[in-house]
Amino acid sequence: xxxxxxxxxxFLLAAVSLVLPTGADGSGILLxxxxxxxxxxxxxxxxxxxxxxxxxxxxxxxxxGAFCLIGALSSFAPTGPSSGYWCxxxxxxxxxxxxxxxxxxxxxxxxxxxxxxxLALPVLFGAWLLILWEITVRGFxxxxxxxPPPSMIAARIASSVPTLWADFQQTFLxxxxxxxxxxxxxxxxxxxxxxxxxFLRKGLLPIGNLVAALPVVGIAPIxxxxxxxxxxxxxxxxxxxxxxxxxxxxxxxxxxSGAMExxxxxxxxxxxFQTLLKLRLPAAMPFIFNALKINSTLALxxxxxxxxxxxxxxxxxxxxSMEVGRMNVDMVWAEIFVAALAGSLSYGLITLIxxxxxxxxxxxxx
Amino acid sequence: MNFIRNSVVPVATVLLAxxxxxxxxxxxxxxxxxxxxxxxxxxxxxxxxxIANTMKQERPVLPAPxxxxxxxRKTVFDVSPTSKRSLVYHGWVTLxxxxxxxxxxxxxxxxxxxxIVHSRTLDKSLMPWIITSQxxxxxxxxxxxxxxxxxxxxxxxLPKAMIxxxxxxxxxxxxxxxxxxxPEIMHxxxxxxxxxxxAQIFWKLRxxxxxPYLFTSMKIAVAISLVGAIVGELPTGAVAGIGARxxxxxxxxxxxxIWAALIAAALMASVLVSLIGLMAxxxxxxxxxxx
Numbered sequence: 001x002x003x004x005x006x007x008x009x010x011f012l013l014a015a016v017s018l019v020l021p022t023g024a025d026g027s028g029i030l031l032x033x034x035x036x037x038x039x040x041x042x043x044x045x046x047x048x049x050x051x052x053x054x055x056x057x058x059x060x061x062x063x064x065g066a067f068c069l070i071g072a073l074s075s076f077a078p079t080g081p082s083s084g085y086w087c088x089x090x091x092x093x094x095x096x097x098x099x100x101x102x103x104x105x106x107x108x109x110x111x112x113x114x115x116x117x118x119l120a121l122p123v124l125f126g127a128w129l130l131i132l133w134e135i136t137v138r139g140f141x142x143x144x145x146x147x148p149p150p151s152m153i154a155a156r157i158a159s160s161v162p163t164l165w166a167d168f169q170q171t172f173l174x175x176x177x178x179x180x181x182x183x184x185x186x187x188x189x190x191x192x193x194x195x196x197x198x199f200l201r202k203g204l205l206p207i208g209n210l211v212a213a214l215p216v217v218g219i220a221p222i223x224x225x226x227x228x229x230x231x232x233x234x235x236x237x238x239x240x241x242x243x244x245x246x247x248x249x250x251x252x253x254x255x256x257s258g259a260m261e262x263x264x265x266x267x268x269x270x271x272x273f274q275t276l277l278k279l280r281l282p283a284a285m286p287f288i289f290n291a292l293k294i295n296s297t298l299a300l301x302x303x304x305x306x307x308x309x310x311x312x313x314x315x316x317x318x319x320x321s322m323e324v325g326r327m328n329v330d331m332v333w334a335e336i337f338v339a340a341l342a343g344s345l346s347y348g349l350i351t352l353i354x355x356x357x358x359x360x361x362x363x364x365x366x
Numbered sequence: 367m368n369f370i371r372n373s374v375v376p377v378a379t380v381l382l383a384x385x386x387x388x389x390x391x392x393x394x395x396x397x398x399x400x401x402x403x404x405x406x407x408x409x410x411x412x413x414x415x416x417i418a419n420t421m422k423q424e425r426p427v428l429p430a431p432x433x434x435x436x437x438x439r440k441t442v443f444d445v446s447p448t449s450k451r452s453l454v455y456h457g458w459v460t461l462x463x464x465x466x467x468x469x470x471x472x473x474x475x476x477x478x479x480x481x482i483v484h485s486r487t488l489d490k491s492l493m494p495w496i497i498t499s500q501x502x503x504x505x506x507x508x509x510x511x512x513x514x515x516x517x518x519x520x521x522x523x524l525p526k527a528m529i530x531x532x533x534x535x536x537x538x539x540x541x542x543x544x545x546x547x548x549p550e551i552m553h554x555x556x557x558x559x560x561x562x563x564x565a566q567i568f569w570k571l572r573x574x575x576x577x578p579y580l581f582t583s584m585k586i587a588v589a590i591s592l593v594g595a596i597v598g599e600l601p602t603g604a605v606a607g608i609g610a611r612x613x614x615x616x617x618x619x620x621x622x623x624i625w626a627a628l629i630a631a632a633l634m635a636s637v638l639v640s641l642i643g644l645m646a647x648x649x650x651x652x653x654x655x656x657x
């Protein structure tokens with residue numbers, strides 16, 4: 001049987017931790033059970049033939065072990081845990097890594113289960129990132145200003161939902177979405193005009209490409225000066241930031257339909273608008289969606305950064321810059337979490353729409 | 367001849383149109399202030415005088431192009447490059463952290479890409495998170511990183527460079543994963559029949575094959591590094607750098623200064639991007655790729 005060096009190392013570490021001091025005040029139930037559970041997990045990894053059941057047992061044991069380790073954190077003296085505890089942490093981490101490795105190498109016959117496994121891998125990775133973050137920050141008592149533990153951030157999110165919602169409304173629902181819609185819409189219309197006039201295409205495209213690489217966020221202070229500090233100025237920044245990626249991508253997309261297909265449309269006697277609607281716009285959709293995806297990130301960044309230059313007393317950018325000044329880092333992380341969630345969800349939403357619209361594209365055909 | 371007809375003339379025309387529009391907007395946007403002034407003084411102002419006045423306001427709503435050019439000339443050539451009023455000094459502060467962050471980010475991106483290409487576990491578990499990290503407005507963390515690192519006595523170049531690193535590693539990592547996987551299966555099989563080791567496959571096939579991808583993503587990365595460095599300068603209380611110029615300008619209503627800093631940043635970005643393009647051309651020629 002193939003014995004992974006990771007499992008052997010984890011087994012040895014769990015054994016060593018029994019003789020080393022853990023640095024605990026008393027001996028809580030959690031601290032006693034952690035090595036036992038990890039021993040069991042290592043034994044499963046070492047001696048049970050690799051199978052689905054063994055893998056699930058390993059995963060369950062490792063996570064119970066991690067839960068015990070986190071729970072035990074509060075039982076330590078002010079000096080913090082010592083070597084025995086850290087041996088256990090490393091052992092748990094190695095076993096989790098081993099489990100992820102085994103899960104990654106498995107091939108399932110049913111595509112649904114395979115999809116589930118593919119989803120589980122990044123989720124496990126993320127979960128262990130959080131677990132190790134929590135344990136390291138609290139175990140080494142890193143100052144919370146530098147890096148608050150995830151539990152503290154979660155508590156802060158739970159306790160200040162109304163504030164977060166108001167900020168989200170101001171920055172995302174008002175500024176970012178309005179700017180995104182106007183910027184993408186006008187970029188799209190401009191692209192159709194530019195595409196109609198070859199001279200403009202030759203002249204505007206190199207400049208558009210250049211502007212797409214420029215630090216457009218810098219325009220924020222000017223927009224705040226022109227449109228005031230309410231959400232309109234943030235939307236204006238977003239409009240300018242999203243306009244050029246949309247323009248460049250749409251023009252490229254309109255050129256994407258093949259000459260053969262265009263000739264076919266001509267033999268049908270199709271008018272310009274018929275060709276545009278029935279052939280060239282559908283062919284341009286993958287490019288347009290690419291721009292929509294890029295812009296969804298840019299819109300949020302633009303709206304938040306523009307608030308650094310002046311805003312009413314609500315908004316994600318305002319909250320971030322204010323709470324940083326007051327050293328309430330957990331609140332900043334809470335805002336970042338909201339921003340990350342909003343960014344990922346809108347990206348995911350656009351991807352879903354893209355799938356529905358460009359179902360014919362090779363990358364979605366199975 | 368074709369080059370001139372197909373790109374120089376159209377681009378020049380569009381640029382000219384932009385400058386003319388800029389002047390037109392400068393007149394329109396700055397005129398209300400002049401009319402207001404005239405009305406307060408109890409005089410009427412002729413159209414010619416009005417237009418002339420809008421070109422030389424102290425704090426215009428939109429400065430005319432020549433005012434911005436004059437400000438750039440003054441702050442670049444008339445003051446010594448070490449002075450705090452020199453645009454060269456501020457530009458250098460931004461440029462140095464951009465370059466440091468860009469170098470670190472590119473290195474990190476390449477290392478991550480190599481690890482991902484060679485480990486199935488990492489590919490399946492880490493890659494989705496790298497993609498997700500793109501959808502997160504990273505720039506929003508920029509001020510926090512700066513202030514927090516300042517609080518633990520890490521100051522100067524490094525915090526700003528870290529933001530640039532964070533922003534620039536992503537395009538490089540994604541591009542390089544694609545690039546390192548770009549060799550065809552036939553070529554990989556050929557290497558295997560030669561009994562090539564993993565390291566040999568990497569250095570003789572994967573690495574050369576990934577070069578076009580590397581340079582394309584480096585162009586994106588250097589542009590975004592500059593943005594990161596500029597935003598990173600905002601929360602430090604406007605000490606030095608292009609971002610500080612922007613913030614100070616917005617505090618004191620110095621629009622000409624803001625526009626000068628913006629143009630300087632734009633110039634810097636285009637120079638950096640074209641430098642990478644030049645490097646790509648050199649490497650391509652060394653590797654025998656025909657342009």
